[in-house]
Structures are given as C-alpha cells and as structure tokens.
Amino acid sequence: MKKISTLDDLKSAGDKGMKSLFPRGVKIVVGMATSGIASGADKVYEALQSAIKKRKLPFTLTKTGSMGMDFIEPLVEVIEKDKPRVAYGKMTADKVPQLIGQIVKGAIDKIKPIYRVDEEDIIAKREKKHYLTGIVPEYLQDIPTMYEVPFYKKQVKIATRNCGIIDPESIEEYIARGGYLSLHKALTAMSAEGIIEDVIKSGLRGRGGGGFPTGTKWQSCRRAHGDIKYVICNGDEGDPGAYMDRSVMEGDPHSVIEGMIIGAYAVGAQEGYIYVRNEYPLAVANLTKAIADARSSCLLGKNILGTSFNFDIKISKGAGAFVCGESTALMASLEGKAGEPRAKYIHTVEHGLWDRPTNLNNVETWANVPVIISRGGKWFSEIGVPHSTGTKVFSLVGKINNIGLVEVPMGIPLKDIVYDIGGGIPGGKKFKAVQTGGPSGGCIPATMMNLSVDFDALWEAGSMMGSGGMIVMDEKTCMVDLARYFIEFLVSESCGKCTPCREGVRRMNDILHDICAGKGKVGDVEMLEAMAIGIKDGSLCALGGSAPNPVLSTIKYFRAEYDAHIKQKRCPAAVCRALIKYEISAKKCTGCTVCAKKCPSACISGVKKKAHKIDQTKCIKCGICMESCKFNAITVK
Amino acid sequence: MVNFIIDGKKIKAEKGTMVLEAARSNGIDIPTLCAHESVSRSGACRLCVVEAKKGKRAKIVTSCLYPVEEGIIIETNNERVMNVRRLVLQLLLARCPESDVIQDLAKQLGVDPQPRFTPDGDKGKCILCRSCIRVCEEVVGVSAIGFSCRGADKAIGTPFSEDSAVCIGCGACAFICPTGHIEMETTEETRKIWGRTFKMKSCAVCGRYFAPEDQLKYISKKTGVPMKELAVCTNCR
Ligand SMILES: Cc1cc2nc3c(=O)[nH]c(=O)nc-3n(C[C@H](O)[C@H](O)[C@H](O)COP(=O)(O)O)c2cc1C
Numbered sequence: 015m016k017k018i019s020t021l022d023d024l025k026s027a028g029d030k031g032m033k034s035l036f037p038r039g040v041k042i043v044v045g046m047a048t049s050g051i052a053s054g055a056d057k058v059y060e061a062l063q064s065a066i067k068k069r070k071l072p073f074t075l076t077k078t079g080s081m082g083m084d085f086i087e088p089l090v091e092v093i094e095k096d097k098p099r100v101a102y103g104k105m106t107a108d109k110v111p112q113l114i115g116q117i118v119k120g121a122i123d124k125i126k127p128i129y130r131v132d133e134e135d136i137i138a139k140r141e142k143k144h145y146l147t148g149i150v151p152e153y154l155q156d157i158p159t160m161y162e163v164p165f166y167k168k169q170v171k172i173a174t175r176n177c178g179i180i181d182p183e184s185i186e187e188y189i190a191r192g193g194y195l196s197l198h199k200a201l202t203a204m205s206a207e208g209i210i211e212d213v214i215k216s217g218l219r220g221r222g223g224g225g226f227p228t229g230t231k232w233q234s235c236r237r238a239h240g241d242i243k244y245v246i247c248n249g250d251e252g253d254p255g256a257y258m259d260r261s262v263m264e265g266d267p268h269s270v271i272e273g274m275i276i277g278a279y280a281v282g283a284q285e286g287y288i289y290v291r292n293e294y295p296l297a298v299a300n301l302t303k304a305i306a307d308a309r310s311s312c313l314l315g316k317n318i319l320g321t322s323f324n325f326d327i328k329i330s331k332g333a334g335a336f337v338c339g340e341s342t343a344l345m346a347s348l349e350g351k352a353g354e355p356r357a358k359y360i361h362t363v364e365h366g367l368w369d370r371p372t373n374l375n376n377v378e379t380w381a382n383v384p385v386i387i388s389r390g391g392k393w394f395s396e397i398g399v400p401h402s403t404g405t406k407v408f409s410l411v412g413k414i415n416n417i418g419l420v421e422v423p424m425g426i427p428l429k430d431i432v433y434d435i436g437g438g439i440p441g442g443k444k445f446k447a448v449q450t451g452g453p454s455g456g457c458i459p460a461t462m463m464n465l466s467v468d469f470d471a472l473w474e475a476g477s478m479m480g481s482g483g484m485i486v487m488d489e490k491t492c493m494v495d496l497a498r499y500f501i502e503f504l505v506s507e508s509c510g511k512c513t514p515c516r517e518g519v520r521r522m523n524d525i526l527h528d529i530c531a532g533k534g535k536v537g538d539v540e541m542l543e544a545m546a547i548g549i550k551d552g553s554l555c556a557l558g559g560s561a562p563n564p565v566l567s568t569i570k571y572f573r574a575e576y577d578a579h580i581k582q583k584r585c586p587a588a589v590c591r592a593l594i595k596y597e598i599s600a601k602k603c604t605g606c607t608v609c610a611k612k613c614p615s616a617c618i619s620g621v622k623k624k625a626h627k628i629d630q631t632k633c634i635k636c637g638i639c640m641e642s643c644k645f646n647a648i649t650v651k
Numbered sequence: 652m653v654n655f656i657i658d659g660k661k662i663k664a665e666k667g668t669m670v671l672e673a674a675r676s677n678g679i680d681i682p683t684l685c686a687h688e689s690v691s692r693s694g695a696c697r698l699c700v701v702e703a704k705k706g707k708r709a710k711i712v713t714s715c716l717y718p719v720e721e722g723i724i725i726e727t728n729n730e731r732v733m734n735v736r737r738l739v740l741q742l743l744l745a746r747c748p749e750s751d752v753i754q755d756l757a758k759q760l761g762v763d764p765q766p767r768f769t770p771d772g773d774k775g776k777c778i779l780c781r782s783c784i785r786v787c788e789e790v791v792g793v794s795a796i797g798f799s800c801r802g803a804d805k806a807i808g809t810p811f812s813e814d815s816a817v818c819i820g821c822g823a824c825a826f827i828c829p830t831g832h833i834e835m836e837t838t839e840e841t842r843k844i845w846g847r848t849f850k851m852k853s854c855a856v857c858g859r860y861f862a863p864e865d866q867l868k869y870i871s872k873k874t875g876v877p878m879k880e881l882a883v884c885t886n887c888r
Pocket residue numbers: 219220221222223224225226228248249250251252253336337338339340341342374375376377379380481555556557
C-alpha cells in the first residue's frame with residue numbers, strides 16, 4: 015500500500031476511491047453485512063459472479079456493508095456511469111439472470127428497483143456527488159429516490175455515513191468520502207486542546223449507554239498524570255437484538271479507527287484497543303484488514319501523516335458476557351482477569367487499563383468523531399436537541415414492519431420512528447409499547463408516542479437511551495411476561511460479584527414467575543418496587559443499578575396488567591399459559607376436525623360436522639388449535 | 652487533611668482514608684462483611700453502604716472503598732441506607748439460612764427474614780465475599796481457590812472442583828471466612844481441607860502437631876529458611 019503522509023497523498027488515494035465509487039462502466043454492489051448474509055446475500059453474490067463470468071460481461075462486482083434495510087435484504091445495487099444508482103431488494107440467486115438481462119437491456123422488466131439515488135451527500139466533506147448526469151432515464155422515473163422512501167426520509171446518517179455505500183475493505187473508498195481528512199486536519203492544524211474543545215462544543219455524549227459527555231471525558235484523561243495512556247473502543251455490544259455497533263465495525267471500520275487516532279492524539283495516548291464481541295467474526299475480519307491497511311499507509315504506527323505522533327491499535331476478542339461491556343469489567347478482561355466490574359470511585363480516566371489513564375468510548379461514539387472534526391463542533395451541536403446533539407443509531411426490531419438499522423436526529427418523536435420509518439405494526443395489530451435501552455431499559459407506552467427520543471426525555475420517562483436497542487411490542491405482548499423475560503436475561507448475565515444484583519434480581523425474577531404462573535400475592539407489586547430501590551441503590555455496577563428498570567416501567571405504565579394477573583388470575587394479553595384458556599365456540603365450529611388432528615396433546619374431542627370440545631385438564635395451551643382453525647371458532651382468554 | 656461530616660459530626664482525616672475507617676476511628680460503627688483488614692477490598696457484600704452528599708447529589712456508596720473528600724456529607728444510617736442494608740441482609744438470610752453469623756447480624760440491625768424469599772438449600776454458608784480467595788492469593792501466595800460460574804451459580808472452590816495441587820493446607824481461607832463456610836478438619840496427624848488430606852508435622856521440641864508439612868515446605872522454598880529450622884513450633888522457637 016502506498017504511504018500516505020501529505021494532503022496530496024490523501025487526495026490521490028481519494029481519487030482512486032472515487033473511481034471505484036463512481037465507476038465508468040457497470041458496477042454491482044451486494045450488501046454483505048452479517049444481516050445480508052443471514053438472508054442469503056452470499057448466494058446472490060456467487061450467482062452474480064458466475065453470471066458475469068459466463069456472459070463475459072465487463073461488470074465489476076463488490077461488497078458493501080448494511081444500508082439498514084434488513085426487511086428487504088439481500089440488497090443489490092447497480093451503478094452505471096451517468097445514471098442513478100439503483101437498488102433491488104429481496105434478491106435471490108434465481109433472480110440474478112433476470113437482473114443481469116435488465117441491466118444489459120437498460121430497462122426494467124420483472125425485477126422492480128426499490129429506490130434510486132441520483133446524488134450522494136458526502137457528509138464528512140460537505141459535498142454532493144452526482145451519479146446522474148442529465149435527466150433521469152425514462153424507465154427509472156417512477157422509482158422513488160432513496161430520500162423519498164419513508165424508511166430513509168427522516169434519517170440522518172453521520173455514524174453510519176458509509177455503511178452500505180463503500181467497500182469496507184477499501185481504504186481508498188473511505189478516503190474518497192472524506193476519510194482521514196479529519197485526521198489530517200487534527201494532526202496538522204489543531205492542538206490537542208483545540209480538538210477537545212471542539213468535541214465539547216459538539217455536545218457529543220457517549221453512545222454506549224451512559225450518555226457521558228465525550229469531550230469532558232477526553233479532557234479528564236488528557237489532564238490525568240501519566241506518560242502512558244490508552245484509548246479503548248467498546249465493541250462488546252451485548253444487548254440481545256442490538257447490532258448498531260456490529261454494523262459500523264463491519265461496514266465502515268476506518269471510521270472507528272480514524273476516530274480513535276484523533277482521540278488518542280487529543281488525550282495523549284500511544285496505544286489503543288478495540289474490544290470486539292467474539293460472536294462478530296466479520297467485524298473482527300474487517301477491522302483487522304482496516305488496521306493493517308492503515309498501518310501500511312502510515313496512518314497508524316510511527317510518525318502518523320508525517321508528524322511526530324505515534325499510535326497503534328490492537329484488537330481483542332471479548333469473552334462473550336454481557337457484563338464485559340461495562341467499562342471496568344472490559345478493562346479487567348483486557349488485562350486477562352475475570353470480567354467483573356469494580357467500584358468506579360477512582361475514575362478510569364485516571365486509573366484504568368493496567369492502572370494507567372484510559373479513555374474508553376463506544377463504537378458509535380468513535381465513528382462520530384471524524385465528522386465532528388471536519389464539520390466542526392458547532393455544526394454537530396445544531397443537529398438534534400440542546401442536551402442531546404447529533405444522531406443516534408437504533409436497531410428497530412420486534413413487532414414492526416420495517417425491521418432494520420436506523421440513524422435519526424436526536425429528539426425525533428417516537429411515533430416517527432415507529433410509524434414513518436418503521437412502517438407501523440404488522441398484521442393490523444395495535445401498537446402497545448417500545449422497549450428502549452436494552453434489557454435493563456424501560457418501556458414507553460403507546461400513549462407517549464410523542465415523546466422526544468433523547469437522553470433526558472427517555473430517562474424521565476423511566477427508560478433510557480442505552481446503546482440503541484428498540485423493541486416494538488403489539489397488543490399481544492403481556493407486559494408482566496415481558497418484564498419477566500428481561501429480568502431472566504439479567505439474572506443469567508449478572509456477574510455475581512455483589513449481593514443486591516446477584517441475589518436481589520433473581521428474587522425479583524421468582525416473584526415475577528409466580529405472578530405469571532397465577533401464584534402472585536397481593537402486595538407483590540409493592541414488594542417489587544421496594545426491592546427495586548434497594549437493588550438500584552446498592553448494586554456495584556450499572557447492570558444491577560438498572561436491572562429493575564423493566565419491572566418499574568411496566569408497573570408504572572401497565573399496573574392494571576399486574577393487578578389482573580395477581581387479583582383476577584387473568585392475563586389480559588392472553589400470553590401467560592397458567593392463566594389462559596382455549597375454548598371452541600359451538601356456534602362457529604363446523605366440526606371440520608382439523609384442530610383435533612393438530613392438537614399435540616390429543617385433548618380435542620368431537621364428531622365430524624359437530625362442534626368440538628377441548629379437555630381443559632389435558633390442554634397444554636400451545637395454541638396450535640387456534641392457529642389451525644379456519645373458521646375462527648377458537649378463542650383464548 | 653480532608654474535612655468532612657459523618658452523621659453530623661465534623662471529622663478530619665488523611666487524604667486517601669476510606670469513609671469506613673474515618674467513621675470507625677470516630678466511634679461511628681458501620682457493619683461490614685467483606686472488608687477484612689488483611690486483604691484488599693472488593694466491595695462485594697454491600698453491607699457497608701452509606702449515603703454521600705456532594706452539593707445537591709446524594710448517592711449510595713460503599714464506605715469500605717469510598718475515599719474521604721473535602722466537604723462531603725456522609726450519613727451512615729438514614730432510611731435510604733437502611734433500605735439497602737435491610738435488603739442485603741434479607742437476601743443473605745435467604746441464601747444462607749444456616750449461617751448464625753448472618754442471623755446474628757440481622758438481629759443486631761433489627762432485620763427480619765423476608766417470607767417472600769424461599770430459602771436456598773444448596774449454597775451452604777458462603778456469601779461470596781471473596782476474602783478466602785484474596786487471602787490465598789495476596790497473603791499466602793498460592794491462589795489455590797477461586798470462583799466458578801457467574802451470577803447466582805457462582806461458587807467458591809478449587810479449579811474444576813478437583814483436588815488442588817498447589818494448596819498447602821494452611822487453612823488461611825477457613826480462618827478468614829466470616830461465616831465458617833469452609834470445612835477444615837484437623838486431627839493430631841492430619842488436616843482435611845478442599846478434599847485433600849495433609850500430613851501434619853510435629854514439633855521437634857515439644858512434639859505437638861503444629862502445621863501441615865506442605866505448608867512448611869512452601870515457606871522454606873519461598874523464604875530460603877531450611878526445613879530443619881522450620882521443624883520447631885512457634886512456642887518452642
Ligand atoms: C452491564 C453493562 C453492559 C454494557 N455494555 C456495553 C456495550 O456493550 N457497549 C458499550 O459501548 N457500552 C456498554 N456499556 C457502557 C460502558 O460501561 C461505558 O459506559 C461506555 O462504553 C462508555 O462509552 P461512551 O461514553 O462512548 O458511551 C455497558 C454498561 C453496563 C453496565
């Protein structure tokens with residue numbers, strides 16, 4: 015790889031990248047993040063490869079990360095000189111010959127694109143770059159542009175600016191989109207204090223959960239005494255269902271690396287670690303390649319960009335425990351010790367990894383840094399709302415039509431995420447609540463749909479921003495069962511060091527189990543609330559400190575459901591097996607016998623063409639009968 | 652010197668002093684379970700919590716690990732503190748229903764068992780305070796015991812519950828254990844601990860059995876004092 019030590023070197027690497035991003039001929043790009051591969055993108059890629067070879071076409075084929083639209087993956091994009099970039103969703107290997115045919119013909123036939131992109135906003139460079147020259151070809155005129163698609167309309171991409179656009183293995187494409195220009199600016203035109211000042215001005219708060227002001231953390235680390243300092247990137251991402259950080263590490267590894275180099279320069283660190291979850295092999299592979307490329311381009315190592323600044327990064331694979339994402343547990347794990355938190359009365363910015371001053375930030379936090387440096391703290395601070403600036407990446411999952419990864423400006427109303435971006439609730443069901451902040455976050459009920467999604471508003475509502483998991487629930491979700499589910503997860507992830515978390519959360523779990531099993535007692539809710547206060551106050555780390563949140567927030571907003579379970583032994587959402595009953599309506603039953611045949615417990619009896627009946631003593635409440643009945647004759651209450 | 656307040660009393664202490672020590676040396680008692688003077692502190696039991704007020708913010712901290720700060724106001728037994736302490740004790744009572752130490756402590760602090768918690772039967776008397784692990788690692792220097800599993804399944808023992816090859820049978824872990832969880836049986840000639848039986852050495856002078864042979868060998872190796880000189884018990888030296 016060519017050495018990069020001047021602005022001209024960066025420009026020429028960027029020019030090379032531009033040529034592959036805006037090619038002369040035809041380029042086909044396949045979204046090959048973990049989410050894409052899970053839905054078969056690798057098969058599509060192989061099919062494209064062999065079709066191109068077979069027909070001896072002069073097409074190039076490359077990979078990219080995730081655009082975030084998981085619900086239409088595998089995603090394939092076609093870039094042709096002077097024409098809009100065009101995206102095709104739900105691709106399969108079978109559809110490949112057809113697609114190739116369409117490209118060759120320059121027309122749309124059976125495979126309809128989902129959007130087109132006429133021009134690209136290069137946010138880190140404050141530049142627009144056009145795919146399209148002249149007017150939109152006629153066959154593409156009916157296709158909406160990406161910015162018109164509801165899923166994208168309200169998104170603003172800063173941290174995920176390159177995901178799904180560049181080839182994560184190409185440092186040139188990263189540079190073409192403004193990459194490492196911020197590093198150049200930081201090292202040659204800014205002082206360490208100036209950088210910190212700008213990050214403070216940006217208002218950036220940690221995206222890993224705590225929301226601590228990033229610039230202030232850097233400043234404390236810079237001021238801490240010690241010749242040897244470290245920076246760490248927290249890529250542990252243990253929240254079930256969350257994959258924001260994975261997406262960034264897989265799709266744009268250089269953004270994290272560049273952020274870390276800038277941060278290291280600002281705090282005065284010489285060494286950095288990226289702690290990645292072991293279950294993220296693609297993230298590890300792409301980061302490893304990116305670090306090697308940055309190193310051989312002299313963007314890492316000695317005399318970075320021809321200055322006297324030296325810094326290098328190592329990757330460390332996590333032990334796979336949720337608690338290892340907690341900063342002190344992560345550092346213990348990096349030191350080769352058991353991944354257990356320690357009291358933070360002595361701050362890690364002063365005594366962190368190997369007792370040295372250490373600055374730890376989340377993946378998404380780091381990825382924001384280069385853009386803040388290039389566009390300025392003031393620019394960033396104007397996005398979002400006053401105390402929560404910039405954007406936040408969320409993984410939108412659960413009972414929602416558009417499952418995927420979204421990046422929205424802070425302060426966006428919750429309903430915009432659920433309805434506009436998320437496309438609402440599938441199956442015509444009613445929206446009930448959203449769990450934010452991961453397992454130890456809280457739920458926000460449908461009645462608070464207008465809530466501004468920012469650090470403080472979520473906190474006041476009894477939930478938290480967390481690292482960006484967003485689980486949508488419909489009317490078929492039992493909120494007591496939901497609380498039990500999260501608490502059970504936390505019981506299994508408690509490290510077991512301190513008494514309130516280790517013992518207290520499992521006792522809460524026992525009580526929730528009782529309530530769901532119809533064995534709840536009057537006074538249990540008050541008991542849970544009292545325990546919650548003791549556990550929150552008394553736990554050593556934030557895992558225990560926030561573990562009661564799902565219980566408290568469901569009690570706060572859905573108290574009636576708890577009471578129904580406890581006092582009437584009834585589960586209003588018809589989820590808790592011990593409290594529900596399947597019944598066949600004699601009026602609606604046609605006696606078709608389907609349910610009787612399907613019932614795994616063989617407890618449905620009846621004669622053909624006569625109403626059937628369920629033997630309640632044998633029913634295991636699996637619900638298979640209800641699913642199989644074509645006449646809606648079976649109900650559950 | 653740092654000036655601060657504990658329970659309304661103006662107190663001065665050396666920088667770096669923990670709130671626990673500052674309180675105790677001023678006659679204010681704070682209950683503890685895992686802060687043993689011979690080992691480093693972990694903050695595991697959470698019994699020693701106090702409330703620390705700095706400006707408008709009041710938070711619960713563990714006094715055994717919280718260094719004193721200028722102007723800080725500490726309360727050692729207000730309702731918020733007692734709520735945590737009560738919970739900790741009720742949880743430990745349910746975990747170790749057999750432990751008289753926990754029962755006595757609960758009685759002292761006026762805490763009754765919580766009937767809603769079903770007592771465990773499989774945890775013995777261990778409260779996972781980790782004093783035994785620390786004494787073995789930090790004082791004895793052999794690290795023969797540690798934890799397995801995590802969460803409520805966490806348990807103290809030798810690695811993989813196998814007989815430890817490095818254990819010297821000194822019994823420091825059993826001595827330091829606040830609840831008497833660790834079983835050690837010493838007869839005249841033998842000592843049983845952690846599943847192993849150690850041969851005891853008798854004093855060359857008085858003939859009393861005074862230490863496991865393995866322990867003396869370990870001391871000799873570590874200090875360079877010949878075995879012969881260690882063959883006499885402390886009383887006869
Ligand atoms: C139980 C637990 C798990 C955590 N897991 C993560 C994680 O996976 N990734 C992360 O960035 N932060 C995680 N955190 C938060 C970190 O402790 C830390 O606050 C954060 O990484 C700091 O970076 P930031 O300031 O950039 O957000 C976790 C915290 C707790 C208590």
